[in-house]
Amino acid sequence: MKKVSLADISKELGVSKTLVSFVMNGKAEEMRISEEMTEKVLLKAKEMGYKANYLAKALRTGKSNTIGLIVADISNTFFAKLARSIEDEAIKYGYNVIFGSSDEDSKKSTKLIDVFLDKKVDGLIICPSKGDENYIKKLQKAKIPNVMVDRYFSNIEGNIVVVNNKEGAFQIVEGQIKKRYKRIGCVNFNVGLIQMDYRLEGYKAALVANEIEYDDQLVKNVSFENIEEKAEKAVKELLENDVEVIFFTNNHLAFLGLKLIKEHNRKNKRQVSICSFDSYAFMDLLEVPIVYGVQPISLLGKNAVDLIVKQIDSDTLVNEKRVLPIDILEIK
C-alpha cells in the first residue's frame, strides 16, 4: 500500500526510469531489453509492491481507462441491470465505470457529461434526456467517443444502441388483437423520449394493420411529475371506457396500473388483460394474465461497450445504429 514510484525502482536498481517503464509496460522485447534485465526489474517491482500511478499515466497518455455512464436513475432496475452489463463488459477491456443519474433532466445530464470529461473519461455511454441533442453534437464535434443507449434523437446521427421499440410494441399489441380483443387501451409515458413515441406508433400500427379504428379516447399520456396519480387516473378512465386490454408502454406504468386492474377484475365479471413493454421479474407472481416485451438489457450494455471501445481504439467516431429485438413473453 506504500507509494512506490518508477523512480524508486530505478534508483534501487541503478537503471533509468525509462528502462523500468518499458519493462512495466510490456515493451521490454520491443525495446530489446535483455531478458536478465527484464527479470530483474520485474522481480524488484514485485518485491517493492510497485503499482503504476494511473493518474500520472493518464495525464501523460491522455487515457484514463474509465468510461462515463449516464443513466436516468441508477436505482431503477432497468438502468441498474444495464449498468451491470456495462460494468462486466467494460472490465474485460480494462475499463472501469463512473456513473451518474440524470433524472431525465438535461441540465443534470450535461453537467455530468462535463464533469466526466473533466475527469478525462475515455468515452461516454449516455441514456440521453430530452434536450441533450446539442450537447451530444458537441461531443461528436470534439471527437469524444460516445454512444447513446435506450434512447436517441431523430435529428442527429451518432452511435446508437436501442431495441426495436416500434416493432416490439406492434408485436405485443397485435398478439392481443389475434386473441380477438378489439378495445385496446394504451397508457403511454410521455416525456419527449423517442423510444416512447415509437412504442406508441407500434401500438397504432398494429391497430391499423388489423383494421381496427384508432380511437384517441383510448390513449392516455402520462408525464413524469405525479406519475402515480396520473397513471391511476388514466387506468380508471380506460376501465370506465370498457377496454378489454390495456397496453402500457413501460414497466413502471404497468406496475402502477396492475393494482387497479386486479381490483377491477375481482369486482367485475368482465376481465381486463394487460400487456406491456418491459416488465418486472415479479410480474410472474401476480396471477394476472399478461403479455410483455423483454428487453435484452445485457446485450444493450454489451453493444454499447463494444461501440465505445471501437471508437477509443480506432480514434475515430464510428457512426453505427444497432437495433436489438425484444422477446415477447406471456404469463397465463
Next chain:
Amino acid sequence: MKKVSLADISKELGVSKTLVSFVMNGKAEEMRISEEMTEKVLLKAKEMGYKANYLAKALRTGKSNTIGLIVADISNTFFAKLARSIEDEAIKYGYNVIFGSSDEDSKKSTKLIDVFLDKKVDGLIICPSKGDENYIKKLQKAKIPNVMVDRYFSNIEGNIVVVNNKEGAFQIVEGQIKKRYKRIGCVNFNVGLIQMDYRLEGYKAALVANEIEYDDQLVKNVSFENIEEKAEKAVKELLENDVEVIFFTNNHLAFLGLKLIKEHNRKNKRQVSICSFDSYAFMDLLEVPIVYGVQPISLLGKNAVDLIVKQIDSDTLVNEKRVLPIDILEIK
C-alpha cells in the same frame, strides 16, 4: 471542448500561471490579488472556455474527488438504491462515484479495491464479502478512508454503517409470535456474512424471549450457488413440517419462496404466512399477508458518504459504527 490550459490563459494575459491558478481556485482574496486582476482572469478564463484538468490537479494534490463503491451486485435493487443514495450524497460534496460489483467474491472485491486505489479514489465505500477482512485492515493501516456498509466483520474495527439486523429480525419474528403463531420456520441466506448471522440470532432470540423452543428442523440454510433450487427445497420441507409462518432473512429468498407458498395456500385450507427481512416494492401487490422489515437504504448511503467525507477532510480514519433501525411494515 478545446483543451485550454492555465498556461494558455497566463500567456494570453501576460501574467503568471500562479496568479491564474490562485484566481481559479478562489484564493484570490486570500492571496490579496487585486479585484481588477481577478476579474480580468475570470473573464478571460470564461472566454477561452477554460476547464481545469482534473487529472493534473489530482496528480498534484493527491485528490481525485472520486469515491470508489464496491457492492455485491449493482443490478440488485438493494445495491442499486444504495448506489443512488451514495451518488446523490457524494455529489453534494463534489464527489463522483466509480463502482464495481464483487458478486460476493473476495477475489473480485480486493481486485476492485486495488484498481480503485490505483485510480486514486479519495475513499472507498465497501459492501465487503466474506474474506475481505485482511484487505480492509490493510486499507486502515495505509490510512485510506473507507467505510463498510451493510456488512462488517466482528474481528476488525472500522467505520461501519449497518441496520440493526438482530433487533430488526427479533421484532419481525416477535410480531408473528404475538399473533399466536408458534411454528415459525426460517430460511436463511448463509454465506458467511455477519448481517445474516445476526438476523438468524434475532429469530432465535425472539423465540427464546417468548418461551418457544428453538427447533433446528425449522431452520434452513441456503447458500449462494443454485439458490433457486435450494430455496425451493427449503420451503417445501418447511411446509411439510407444518410451519405456520416462514421468516426469510432476505428479500430475494422471500421472493423465491412466495410462489410456492401462494400455491400451498391455494390448495390447503391451512394458510401459511410470510415475514421477511427486507422486501421488494411489488410485494404489496401479491395478496399474501406479509410482514417485512424495510431498510433505510437512503440513510445507509447518506451515512456512508458522511463518514467517508469526514475521513477525507480530517485526514484521519475515524472509527465509528452507526446502526440504523429498520421499519416494520405489514400487508394484510
Next chain:
DNA sequence: CTGAAAGCGCTTACAG
C-alpha cells in the same frame, strides 16, 4: 540496448 531530459497541466513553497 540504455539513459538524460522534456513535458502532460496543475499547485505551492519560496523569493522579491
Next chain:
DNA sequence: CTGAAAGCGCTTACAG
C-alpha cells in the same frame, strides 16, 4: 501583490 521554478509520476522522442 506577483512570478520563476520545482515537482506530482509517468511516457516517449531523442541521442548515443
